[in-house]
Amino acid sequence: MTATLRLGIAGLGTVGVGVVKIVRKQAALLAQRTGRDITISAVSARNATKDRGINLSGYDWEADPVALAQRDDVDVFVELMGGTDGPAKDATEAALAAGKDVVTANKAMLAIHGRDLAEQAESAGRVIRFEAAVAGGIPVIKTVTEGLAANEITRVMGVMNGTCNYILTRMESAGLPYEKVFEEADDLGYLEADPTLDVGGIDAGHKLALLSAIGFGTVPDFDGIEIEGIERITIEDIRQAADMGYRIKLLGVAQLTGRGLEQRMQPCLVPASSPLGQLEGGTNMVVIEGDSVQQIVLRGPGAGEGPTASAVMADVCDLARGIRIPTFGQPVSTLRTAPSASSVLPAPYYLRMALVDKPGALAKIASILGASGISIDRMRQYGHSEPAAPVLIVTHRTTRAPLDEAIAAMQSTDVLAATPVALRIENL
Amino acid sequence: MTATLRLGIAGLGTVGVGVVKIVRKQAALLAQRTGRDITISAVSARNATKDRGINLSGYDWEADPVALAQRDDVDVFVELMGGTDGPAKDATEAALAAGKDVVTANKAMLAIHGRDLAEQAESAGRVIRFEAAVAGGIPVIKTVTEGLAANEITRVMGVMNGTCNYILTRMESAGLPYEKVFEEADDLGYLEADPTLDVGGIDAGHKLALLSAIGFGTVPDFDGIEIEGIERITIEDIRQAADMGYRIKLLGVAQLTGRGLEQRMQPCLVPASSPLGQLEGGTNMVVIEGDSVQQIVLRGPGAGEGPTASAVMADVCDLARGIRIPTFGQPVSTLRTAPSASSVLPAPYYLRMALVDKPGALAKIASILGASGISIDRMRQYGHSEPAAPVLIVTHRTTRAPLDEAIAAMQSTDVLAATPVALRIENL
Numbered sequence: 137m138t139a140t141l142r143l144g145i146a147g148l149g150t151v152g153v154g155v156v157k158i159v160r161k162q163a164a165l166l167a168q169r170t171g172r173d174i175t176i177s178a179v180s181a182r183n184a185t186k187d188r189g190i191n192l193s194g195y196d197w198e199a200d201p202v203a204l205a206q207r208d209d210v211d212v213f214v215e216l217m218g219g220t221d222g223p224a225k226d227a228t229e230a231a232l233a234a235g236k237d238v239v240t241a242n243k244a245m246l247a248i249h250g251r252d253l254a255e256q257a258e259s260a261g262r263v264i265r266f267e268a269a270v271a272g273g274i275p276v277i278k279t280v281t282e283g284l285a286a287n288e289i290t291r292v293m294g295v296m297n298g299t300c301n302y303i304l305t306r307m308e309s310a311g312l313p314y315e316k317v318f319e320e321a322d323d324l325g326y327l328e329a330d331p332t333l334d335v336g337g338i339d340a341g342h343k344l345a346l347l348s349a350i351g352f353g354t355v356p357d358f359d360g361i362e363i364e365g366i367e368r369i370t371i372e373d374i375r376q377a378a379d380m381g382y383r384i385k386l387l388g389v390a391q392l393t394g395r396g397l398e399q400r401m402q403p404c405l406v407p408a409s410s411p412l413g414q415l416e417g418g419t420n421m422v423v424i425e426g427d428s429v430q431q432i433v434l435r436g437p438g439a440g441e442g443p444t445a446s447a448v449m450a451d452v453c454d455l456a457r458g459i460r461i462p463t464f465g466q467p468v469s470t471l472r473t474a475p476s477a478s479s480v481l482p483a484p485y486y487l488r489m490a491l492v493d494k495p496g497a498l499a500k501i502a503s504i505l506g507a508s509g510i511s512i513d514r515m516r517q518y519g520h521s522e523p524a525a526p527v528l529i530v531t532h533r534t535t536r537a538p539l540d541e542a543i544a545a546m547q548s549t550d551v552l553a554a555t556p557v558a559l560r561i562e563n564l
Numbered sequence: 565m566t567a568t569l570r571l572g573i574a575g576l577g578t579v580g581v582g583v584v585k586i587v588r589k590q591a592a593l594l595a596q597r598t599g600r601d602i603t604i605s606a607v608s609a610r611n612a613t614k615d616r617g618i619n620l621s622g623y624d625w626e627a628d629p630v631a632l633a634q635r636d637d638v639d640v641f642v643e644l645m646g647g648t649d650g651p652a653k654d655a656t657e658a659a660l661a662a663g664k665d666v667v668t669a670n671k672a673m674l675a676i677h678g679r680d681l682a683e684q685a686e687s688a689g690r691v692i693r694f695e696a697a698v699a700g701g702i703p704v705i706k707t708v709t710e711g712l713a714a715n716e717i718t719r720v721m722g723v724m725n726g727t728c729n730y731i732l733t734r735m736e737s738a739g740l741p742y743e744k745v746f747e748e749a750d751d752l753g754y755l756e757a758d759p760t761l762d763v764g765g766i767d768a769g770h771k772l773a774l775l776s777a778i779g780f781g782t783v784p785d786f787d788g789i790e791i792e793g794i795e796r797i798t799i800e801d802i803r804q805a806a807d808m809g810y811r812i813k814l815l816g817v818a819q820l821t822g823r824g825l826e827q828r829m830q831p832c833l834v835p836a837s838s839p840l841g842q843l844e845g846g847t848n849m850v851v852i853e854g855d856s857v858q859q860i861v862l863r864g865p866g867a868g869e870g871p872t873a874s875a876v877m878a879d880v881c882d883l884a885r886g887i888r889i890p891t892f893g894q895p896v897s898t899l900r901t902a903p904s905a906s907s908v909l910p911a912p913y914y915l916r917m918a919l920v921d922k923p924g925a926l927a928k929i930a931s932i933l934g935a936s937g938i939s940i941d942r943m944r945q946y947g948h949s950e951p952a953a954p955v956l957i958v959t960h961r962t963t964r965a966p967l968d969e970a971i972a973a974m975q976s977t978d979v980l981a982a983t984p985v986a987l988r989i990e991n992l
Contacts, residue, residue: 158714158856168781169713169894267711273857275711282710282887283695283703285597286586286877353596411839411863428586428870428877429701433863435839446856449714459710459887466597 140173141456142209144236146201146227147216148181151241151268153188154445155214166449170456177209205231212455214448215240220248228253232260237460239451241268241444244333247342250349250356251471254463264463265451270343271296271420273443274436275450280350280424281465287426289351291391293564297340298418298438299326300366300386304403305416308374308383314367326418336365337386341401344388348399350465351424352392353472357399360476362536364402368557373488376528377405377559380514382486383413387562396477405486405561411435412564423564482533484513484561489546490524490553491517497551498527504549508542510534524553530561568601569884570637572664574629574655575644576609579669579696581616582873583642594877598884605637633659640883642876643668648676656681660688665888667879669696669872672761675770678777678784679899682891692891693879698771699724699848701871702864703878708778708852709893715854717779719819721992725768726846726866727754728794728814732831733844736802736811742795754846764793765814769829772816776827778893779852780820781900785827788904790964792830796985801916804956805833805987810914811841815990824905833914833989839863840992851992910961912941912989917974918952918981919945925979926955932977936970938962952981958989 143159145152159166159176166174178196180203198204205213205227213231215238217224224245231238238257240246246253246266257264267277271294280289295301299321306317318335321327326334333339345358366386377384382405390399406413411433415421420438425431437443454460464471491497498517505512514530531539543556571587573580587594587604594602606624608631626632633641633655641659643666645652652673659666666685668674674681674694685692695705699722708717723729727749734745746763749755754762761767773786794814805812810833818827834841839861843849848866853859865871882888892899919925926945933940942958959967971984 154856161855162714162716165716165781166714168898169709171895274860275707278706278711279703281597282882282885283706283878284874285881286590286594286874288590288593353593411842414839426874427589428582428874430865430868430871432702434860435863436860437858440858442856443858446712446714446854449856450711453713454710457710457887457889459885459889461885461887467599470596 140175141452142175142177142211143214143452144178144204144207144210145176145214145216146180146204147218148179148188149216150441151444151448152181152216153190154441155216155448156190156192158445158449166453170453172456174452174456178204178207180204201227202230205236206234210236212237212239212452214452215242216448218242218244220244225249229256232256232262235260235262237262237455238264239448239455240264240266241448243269243339243342243346247345247356247358250346250464251468255468257463258468263460265454266346267451268444268447270346271422272436272438272440273446274420274422274434275447276347276422276434277350278450279432279434280347281461284424284426284429284432287428289424289426291389291425292347292351292422293387293389294347294420294422295385295412295415296343296388296420296422296438297334297386298420299334300340301415302326302418303335304366304369304374304384304386307371308378311371313371314369335367337363337401340386340388344390344399344401348390348397349471351390352397353466353470354392354397355471355473357397357476360397360478361399361401362478366403369403372526373557373559377486378408380530381408382406382561383408384559385412385415387412389562392474393477395480396475398477398481400478403559405559406564410564480535482535484533485531485539486559486561487529487531487556489527489556491527491551492553493523493525494551500549500551501527501546504542504545505531508538510538510542568603569880570603570605570639571642571880572606572632572635572638573604573642573644574608574632575646576607576616577644578869579872579876580609580644581618582869583644583876584618584620586873586877594881598881600884602880602884606632606635608632629655630658633664634662638664640665640667640880642880643670644876646670646672648672653677657684660684660690663688663690665690665883666692667876668692668694669876671697671767671770671774675773675784675786678774678892679896683896685891686896691888693882694774695879696872696875698774699850700864700866700868701874702848702850702862703875704775704850704862705778706878707860707862708775709889712852712854712857712860715856717852717854719817719853720775720779720850721815721817722775722848722850723813723840723843724771724816724848724850724866725762725814726848727762728768729843730754730846731763732794732797732802732812732814735799736806739799741799742797763795765791765829768814768816772818772827772829776818776825777899779818780825781894781898782820782825783899783901785825785904788825788906789827789829790906794831797831800954801985801987805914806836808958809836810834810989811836812987813840813843815840817990820902821905823908824903826905826909828906831987833987834992838992908963910963912961913959913967914987914989915957915959915984917955917984919955919979920981921951921953922979928977928979929955929974932970932973933959936966938966938970
């Protein structure tokens with residue numbers, strides 16, 4: 137048994153409390169497995185007096201997370217505050233500068249500042265571990281960087297925002313409109329303080345940026361992701377998709393090809409019978425494809441106290457065991473930058489439009505698609521009571537550019553009653 | 565870049581050839597990720613002249629794997645020969661004694677001799693890694709021992725023999741009898757030299773013993789597993805199960821409770837809509853449940869050159885990176901032994917019988933079940949052309965002991981035309 141590993145925990149929300157619980161409940165197990173005692177020296181949180189359901193009086197409190205990160209009795213700084221910049225980043229930098237390893241669940245900070253922070257860690261001879269930042273309890277970072285280390289990763293895909301998946305599956309099962317389920321999710325506490333992070337696809341985009349980086353050995357490139365949220369998905373879209381054998385998922389896809397780094401996070405139609413299509417509620421799924429391993433699928437809880445704390449503590453156990461690999465699985469100097477090529481791979485698309493009720497409207501739409509080189513696989517126009525007629529089109533394979541061009545051309549006509557919705561169909 | 569990591573590979577079958585290919589093809593990637601060059605110093609195989617489709621002339625050949633394991637220019641001994649005892653074990657022991665780490669895909673050797681070998685490794689300050697021994701390309705050993713290290717593992721389950729799953733799903737999709745599909749699998753090279761290892765559930769049992777050990781921190785206990793093979797499953801069983809919404813899978817289940825260590829590897833009925841029920845062909849799936857993480861499901865190819873070599877090389881990368889955790893995730897001295905409690909958890913059962921065509925036959929069977937305290941949920945007797953009448957019974961929850969007692973009692977009557985088949989129903 138070597139020296140005790142001493143933690144300083146900044147942020148005592150759901151995940152922080154979960155970490156404290158595991159350190160206490162599983163002390164014997166952790167010592168047996170890692171060969172070291174794991175203890176908590178000090179904690180930090182905005183509100184020191186709030187009742188969190190656990191007794192925290194045994195730990196020193198630091199008002200300032202930077203001071204916590206610099207304490208002599210802290211070996212590993214556990215950053216669970218969140219936020220791209222501000223206290224989380226300040227304290228992470230302070231921890232690295234003070235020679236501490238860092239464990240964080242902060243996908244936003246790493247997706248944006250990951251390269252710089254990894255470089256600081258390397259200069260300091262320290263590491264940043266972030267298993268909890270992607271797909272909650274699923275050990276996907278470890279799977280990609282270590283379990284599949286001998287593979288050239290060819291593609292990563294995933295449903296990685298439990299809130300969006302909850303909303304989409306709940307709309308379908310309860311037959312409720314988006315707005316109603318959004319309210320429900322809010323009442324249940326499923327939404328981030330800024331809900332656009334969830335429903336706008338930003339949070340899932342941060343996760344995809346990190347997965348891409350470790351998978352392809354590229355600098356995290358959040359700005360290169362084509363991101364669309366789920367806000368415009370209607371119950372009608374979900375029903376129509378179901379009719380065609382599909383379900384709508386906020387799906388992330390990343391691949392590195394000769395054209396560059398393709399990264400998309402957007403609602404897609406996926407086959408209802410596929411593993412991704414069957415995913416219910418807050419569960420996450422990540423699919424990893426490599427040249428030797430072919431395809432590995434991981435499924436598990438994407439959020440919540442226990443699962444996320446399990447991931448944080450897996451990183452802590454690694455550090456206790458002396459497992460210290462570079463932040464993104466390889467030295468920062470070897471990370472590549474690749475041009476963004478997010479929309480070059482063709483796919484069929486689902487298009488929903490509302491046409492004003494006048495002769496020739498449908499013909500106008502069809503001829504615009506034809507002029508953009510997009511051929512129609514299926515089309516349906518519905519009987520309607522509203523002034524506008526719902527029209528659904530499934531195209532043959534096309535890329536996004538001509539489709540966007542066609543949609544712009546449609547919008548400059550007088551036949552649309554609303555902005556069309558275009559969803560990629562991923563036949564996994 | 566620190567010193568080169570030099571491999572000695574014993575066994576050049578499918579997996580060995582796959583490992584050689586990865587070492588060559590991904591040399592740059594492996595160096596980038598691990599910080600070290602990984603090379604092959606020497607190889608060993610029974611037949612040195614066979615054409616394996618790759619040029620092996622650059623490596624020294626050793627006729628004796630023990631000599632290979634002891635070479636000064638070998639840092640890691642890669643054991644891919646297989647077999648519980650004999651050359652594989654001799655060479656593994658020789659490697660450890662000579663101060664080499666060992667990477668192996670040998671589930672049989674570790675399921676039987678794992679404790680002793682792990683002890684030898686610890687005494688020598690070395691480790692044995694065996695990612696490829698369980699579930700092919702799926703990094704399940706790493707997931708359990710590292711990714712879920714902060715969890716008390718409560719249950720592990722899995723479909724871990726691709727050949728059995730191929731046979732069962734092919735019987736269903738093609739409507740072919742067991743014997744016919746068995747022959748097909750043999751022609752395709754899917755079967756072990758001794759096919760009982762596959763279809764008798766032995767191979768999957770070895771894997772379950774290893775999963776239990778790392779999950780629960782127990783000494784591998786292969787003998788404590790209740791094992792049944794798939795040899796007696798008929799196309800009728802598969803059809804009947806499908807009628808009831810189930811599919812038949814060779815399922816391993818292990819849990820450690822107050823009663824002891826429960827380990828079963830047997831054909832079961834699982835819900836057709838569950839992830840395990842949907843598993844097709846040679847794919848493997850492992851389900852891991854822990855107190856914090858809840859449930860993680862891993863799916864991937866269970867065999868084959870690329871996937872298995874990917875797992876072997878993941879272990880090699882770990883060693884190159886200096887990741888060295890104890891063989892079973894914790895020191896051998898801390899591994900517990902638990903009494904075997906394989907059949908204590910009650911479940912409903914599916915029973916298939918062939919009754920001779922005489923009055924009162926069904927009544928006799930029903931009263932025997934009643935006398936053993938087993939109540940019947942559903943029963944069907946089919947019209948038939950053969951002399952014996954097929955009868956299917958689904959029981960309410962019962963344990964195995966009274967069921968075996970009832971089956972023995974039935975067999976001592978004169979109403980059975982064949983030995984009954986009893987399959988556990990797992991409502992996952």
